[in-house]
Amino acid sequence: MHPLYTRLTPLTWAAPPETWSYTTLRKVKQCPLAWQLGRSSFGDDGAPLPERPAEATVTGKLVHDVLDALSRGLVAAGLPARGTPGFAAVVREVNPSARLAAGLVRSAARVAAHPRGYGVRLYATAPELYARVASLLQQHYPRLIAQHAGAPPDAAPPRQAPSAEPTGALDLLGLLHHQHVLSEIEVRHPTFALRGILDSVYRSAEGTVIADYKTGNPYDDHVHQLLLYALLWYRTTGDVPAAGEIVYYSHTRRITWTRDDLDELDADLELELPAYAALLAHPPATARPGEHCGRCQTRAWCPVYWEELARCPPEARLERGDLEIVAVQLRDEEVIVGADPDGCAIVVVFGADAGRRPAELVGAERVRILGGRWSEDGESFAVGARAEVFGAAPR
Numbered sequence: 001m002h003p004l005y006t007r008l009t010p011l012t013w014a015a016p017p018e019t020w021s022y023t024t025l026r027k028v029k030q031c032p033l034a035w036q037l038g039r040s041s042f043g044d045d046g047a048p049l050p051e052r053p054a055e056a057t058v059t060g061k062l063v064h065d066v067l068d069a070l071s072r073g074l075v076a077a078g079l080p081a082r083g084t085p086g087f088a089a090v091v092r093e094v095n096p097s098a099r100l101a102a103g104l105v106r107s108a109a110r111v112a113a114h115p116r117g118y119g120v121r122l123y124a125t126a127p128e129l130y131a132r133v134a135s136l137l138q139q140h141y142p143r144l145i146a147q148h149a150g151a152p153p154d155a156a157p158p159r160q161a162p163s164a165e166p167t168g169a170l171d172l173l174g175l176l177h178h179q180h181v182l183s184e185i186e187v188r189h190p191t192f193a194l195r196g197i198l199d200s201v202y203r204s205a206e207g208t209v210i211a212d213y214k215t216g217n218p219y220d221d222h223v224h225q226l227l228l229y230a231l232l233w234y235r236t237t238g239d240v241p242a243a244g245e246i247v248y249y250s251h252t253r254r255i256t257w258t259r260d261d262l263d264e265l266d267a268d269l270e271l272e273l274p275a276y277a278a279l280l281a282h283p284p285a286t287a288r289p290g291e292h293c294g295r296c297q298t299r300a301w302c303p304v305y306w307e308e309l310a311r312c313p314p315e316a317r318l319e320r321g322d323l324e325i326v327a328v329q330l331r332d333e334e335v336i337v338g339a340d341p342d343g344c345a346i347v348v349v350f351g352a353d354a355g356r357r358p359a360e361l362v363g364a365e366r367v368r369i370l371g372g373r374w375s376e377d378g379e380s381f382a383v384g385a386r387a388e389v390f391g392a393a394p395r
């Protein structure tokens with residue numbers, strides 16, 4: 001069993017990041033402790049805590065990859081109109097159905113081998129994912145044609161492999177002027193340790209446009225992300241992008257900014273990044289509880305989460321599928337009994353499909369369970385395949 005299930009504190013705490021990305025910044029702002037726990041190691045190998053796989057993330061990546069293959073194939077074929085033999089030939093070549101079916105099989109195998117993959121199932125089918133690809137392509141293709149209008153026929157395929165080295169300002173602007181569109185390019189701030197990978201940058205009549213493609217639901221965070229990407233482009237090239245586009249399945253959100261907006265963000269980050277790094281330099285970092293805690297990947301190891309849960313009124317506690325108990329005793333092969341934060345005895349019943357067995361937990365100082373289910377009377381708690389159980393009997 002992976003040591004993450006047997007330790008309630010990391011073996012090695014993570015240091016502040018050497019380079020900040022938008023995701024790192026967002027996570028640290030929301031809760032420094034959650035970011036730090038998520039990068040800390042629970043085993044001797046020093047590997048960071050793995051996130052529990054989620055079907056939406058796995059299938060979103062499959063859809064994104066197939067859409068990317070189709071886009072690049074269509075660009076290479078000269079962007080044939082939909083319904084033409086040229087378009088059909090690219091679709092045949094990419095073969096989305098077979099790719100998605102194979103991707104689902106590979107993903108299911110990866111989930112099965114994942115340290116936190118027990119009980120996670122992929123229910124999506126290849127035809128369902130193909131329908132999402134088709135819908136996204138329908139929305140994306142006119143944009144792709146517009147982006148490439150005026151591009152030379154010998155322009156390289158749109159993807160630039162992310163590089164370990166920052167791309168120079170002149171290189172990027174020169175490339176953009178030559179190709180009209182760049183995809184998946186890495187840009188690094190010239191003075192801060194801040195980087196981003198831009199999905200797409202293209203030239204339009206009004207100037208440079210930065211586009212970001214999303215396979216999930218719209219969130220306001222996406223606007224902040226694009227603003228940060230605009231700043232990275234501006235500070236790397238000196239060119240203020242005219243606009244940004246966030247492309248969802250259903251619509252495109254367009255946003256604009258001014259040079260002053262980007263300068264203000266730059267000044268804020270110059271202060272914020274060292275302050276966040278200082279917060280992370282002395283583990284454990286500060287916890288910032290809030291509504292996000294219910295979805296937090298690291299709540300099993302967060303003492304503040306369990307203290308807050310213990311302070312909830314009993315009816316609110318019952319709505320959660322999370323439980324902490326102490327003084328754990330074995331009642332029979334499938335059942336343990338422990339005390340909740342109020343000292344009340346709680347019976348925990350393990351299903352035959354649960355990932356752990358009660359005997360592994362007897363005498364544990366405390367046991368934390370995520371994703372279980374309370375009985376209607378609130379006196380017992382059921383643990384099934386989808387639950388994660390943390391804690392270990394003393395050696």
Ligand code: SF4
Nearest residue numbers: 031289293296302305
């Ligand atoms: S449970 Fe909440 S407070 Fe604790 S680490 Fe996660 S986000 Fe932070």
